[in-house]
Amino acid sequence: MRHESKILKGNPLGDPHIRDLIVYTPPDYDKKSGNYPTVYCLTGFTGRGKMLLNDNAFSPNLAERMDRLIAAGTIKPMIAVMPDCFTYYGGSQYINSTATGNYEDYLIEEIVSFVNQNFRTLNNRDSRAVMGKSSGGYGSLIMGIRHSNVFGLVCSTAGDAYFEYCYSGDFAKAFRAIKGDAAGFMKRFWAEEKKDKDFHPALNTIGMSACYSPNGADFILPFDLETGEIREDVWKRWLEHDPVRLVEKHVENLKNLRLLFLDAGTRDEYALDIGARVLSKKLCDFDIPHIHEEFDDGHGGISYRYDRSLQLISENL
Amino acid sequence: MRHESKILKGNPLGDPHIRDLIVYTPPDYDKKSGNYPTVYCLTGFTGRGKMLLNDNAFSPNLAERMDRLIAAGTIKPMIAVMPDCFTYYGGSQYINSTATGNYEDYLIEEIVSFVNQNFRTLNNRDSRAVMGKSSGGYGSLIMGIRHSNVFGLVCSTAGDAYFEYCYSGDFAKAFRAIKGDAAGFMKRFWAEEKKDKDFHPALNTIGMSACYSPNGADFILPFDLETGEIREDVWKRWLEHDPVRLVEKHVENLKNLRLLFLDAGTRDEYALDIGARVLSKKLCDFDIPHIHEEFDDGHGGISYRYDRSLQLISENL
Amino acid sequence: MRHESKILKGNPLGDPHIRDLIVYTPPDYDKKSGNYPTVYCLTGFTGRGKMLLNDNAFSPNLAERMDRLIAAGTIKPMIAVMPDCFTYYGGSQYINSTATGNYEDYLIEEIVSFVNQNFRTLNNRDSRAVMGKSSGGYGSLIMGIRHSNVFGLVCSTAGDAYFEYCYSGDFAKAFRAIKGDAAGFMKRFWAEEKKDKDFHPALNTIGMSACYSPNGADFILPFDLETGEIREDVWKRWLEHDPVRLVEKHVENLKNLRLLFLDAGTRDEYALDIGARVLSKKLCDFDIPHIHEEFDDGHGGISYRYDRSLQLISENL
């Protein structure tokens, strides 16, 4: 479906405010008349909703996965929503930023009500879940932290957390690739379909800067452009967005969740297993109920973990 | 569109004989009344037609690519056809085999006429092209070699050729992974969504064996199951399918092509740049006109080379 | 030569206090009667003096290198000293620690005088240089920072500096490998000649902890053993040993050096090019003369950079 956003209109990057919204309806949707629970699936950095329907002969896409899990009786029939919060910088972390646009408002204020208007949803927070991997896990955590009135169930697989580990390993490579000119890097990045093979650390660092340390319509990188030295002032702004640090400010919200699920692979290249451990420890410190699991894998090729999130969501609706 | 195949019905692997056929029509197709040239795009091993429409924020899928090239005036409006010749073993090489099914007949006898019946094609070989990468390049070459009456234009990007280099490097890894039991390997392979990270050499070797050295509904691996020693009798059967060896048997067909284009990356991990060089040399030996190019890249992430194939096709229609 | 150390005797790890000291004398040493300048070459982590004489058909060892540079007239004849400061934890960083032993004292108080007693050295700080790569570069910097009365010339190639980048990238891997039991890790490490392929981050983190955050004869790791979260108290102790932080406390020493040379590869896997940039910036802030160079390489296979250090030493004696 096509949705026209008022919130994204005139965003500083000139990214589209009219976007496709991908919505999956369960097999019996057109045959029955009732309302359905809804799960929002947020993609990782560089992703957008429709990627969740990409075909792969060896791994089901989200629609096929839900068909399969529903047919097997593993999960209840649900609607799945796959929003597009992609930007010129590769993503939005699903938060508001003067440098990218107000994607948190977009999701909460526009997309959720648009879905409710156009589909037969069970329109209450106890029947609305959000899940995702990597930056999509981060976005899900943010929804739980700040919007537990909208989303009652939250699942984060390898969600960005404990920024000391997950981001700072990219800074040296980003520093070298950006060469003091982030705008120039971005221009070169988009100019050629064939990307430089080492683009990811730079793009990720730029993308996160745009989300965590915007400066009006521009942003500030977390390191000195001459030496690569970390800028403590900027880094501090980043840390204010770290789920590990946000917990203590939103304890009641988090306690209100029907489900809070964290998992990560024990070989995660961004150390998000450690991020999940540190986050789980903070949640324990504040007596916030949650489920924490680890699995034997890295950061990539872990779509099969959606099965676990969906199962837990179904059980806790 | 959905197509029901008589040829694939009852295939030995129980693979579906009813398959989706993806067809792209150019932007002006519904506004105009004329007929259009057609390009068939064959995917690589482990791929199938609909993958060509997968979304990627950094690289256009085939439909977006054609929209863009047509809008820019780089190519003429064309229909694009994306067949599905996937099998339980990961692919079919677009040839007939008692172990997989008759995919060459399927393409030539069923799909081409099905497309012509359902779309306003220019139904002649001079207006029908075939292109692809990797195994899809191989399939394109086979079409040119054996069916130049059907396809008048052939483009192969990193197409399998000169089997000494492109396949034998996988044998040691395949031998170790298969452990003397190819059927057991395949069962384990399909049993879990999360594949072993080193599955590819084994799957590829099994897939090629099913295409090049079938034995009734089964197949023979090209190496001894105890020692890994190459079985010369089986290897000889493989070589009979090597484009480099097929040239001399089909010189007239190849001379009849309006366009024969080969390219490959000079860092191709399967040495298909050398495959293309050896093939080009054979073509020269038999005075077969063709265009041979190299580009600075490896085997993966080279969809941008479709631009070059499409441009040459458009120029030579 | 064999040297028996009083300082290392009874060290907490039971490492030998009698060690071979490797000393190179220039080709004309036995033919002439004069005294010679001396360069101390400190090895990297996991190294020890005699490794500098290892044979490699493609790269000269330190003795061959000096023979060659002296013969070519690129450097003056010098004595080269290759101390052994290896420990059970893989190294000592050439500093004193209650967990490893007093290797800084050992070098300054014992080795230098031992060399002067046994060889015809020019026994003054203006004729005594120290150089090294990686942890050997760190050790050289420490000599310049705290012992410029002993060493008048200091060269650090990819020396450990700016600990945020060079060490913290190892913590996640170390956390996982150590599994909460550093002593057990070390026992397993030494039990088998064949090391686990991923041992380095864990050994390095343990080794640095023993040097930077000792706790009596034991040490404290810089992260929580349950979650991997960085322990800020321990990390602060580490930073006190960071050359970048030590500069401001030893400005006069550093200003007294005849030569202070920093270089690093622009692809250094431990980001020591950034370490050198940040260090150079600090030196500039305090008007400390130095030479800073970068070269196009990574962290390993850079022995050829000794040529540059030796040349600068020779020119500045």
Place this chain on the structure above:
Amino acid sequence: MRHESKILKGNPLGDPHIRDLIVYTPPDYDKKSGNYPTVYCLTGFTGRGKMLLNDNAFSPNLAERMDRLIAAGTIKPMIAVMPDCFTYYGGSQYINSTATGNYEDYLIEEIVSFVNQNFRTLNNRDSRAVMGKSSGGYGSLIMGIRHSNVFGLVCSTAGDAYFEYCYSGDFAKAFRAIKGDAAGFMKRFWAEEKKDKDFHPALNTIGMSACYSPNGADFILPFDLETGEIREDVWKRWLEHDPVRLVEKHVENLKNLRLLFLDAGTRDEYALDIGARVLSKKLCDFDIPHIHEEFDDGHGGISYRYDRSLQLISENL
């Protein structure tokens, strides 16, 4: 010890004919008067005898290893000989070649008698063993195949065998790096201490060509310089040197050995585990007694396997 060779004098590459010969004598050698068995240890490609004494804090060199095994009573006291058969092309495979020199004669005719003259050896083939890894394993096999009158015990760890797997995987990379000019490649190779990171496949292919397909003082590469296509005439010459093919011509020699031991890692990057399997199968076909083992490792970092060879040698003297 220094040895002056008549056989190597005037070799076509201008490599030295006066070379250091490294000989290890057991701890009690100077205290006792008897004669000792001897083991010759041949290094891999790019190696030479003295490398076997290189220092490594985590893995004993050959002298330390023998000291340790003798002290533990695992092996009898033996003399160990570490010849230098290095050439401008990286090695000699320990065979005669008009392009490199007669290194097989050098070993058999000069080195063995030189050792016997200078050390208290048990001068008979039943007390003389040869062992090595990689190309050193190949050289050991050659000694067993052609000179079982000289060496009665042969151990090959990951020795080059079944050339289809161990060499041809390098050809594509070698073809690209050599760019049609092997002499030019070699000049560039030696001109700079810092080698191109991808030099090995090219150097190895050149080195093997100089050994297996010499052409007077020059050599012929096994592939076409324009296309990379394998030259069957040259490849056939290579195969004549494959241990797998040599077995049937030297059955009696091989049957005469007191010990013939083959092992290889099951993840050997050159598939030498398969080489050993195929070789073992041939030995079985001809009823040649031997021991064949596999271990869980790759091609590098396997010096610890010397323990197994030395133990078997000691038991079979």
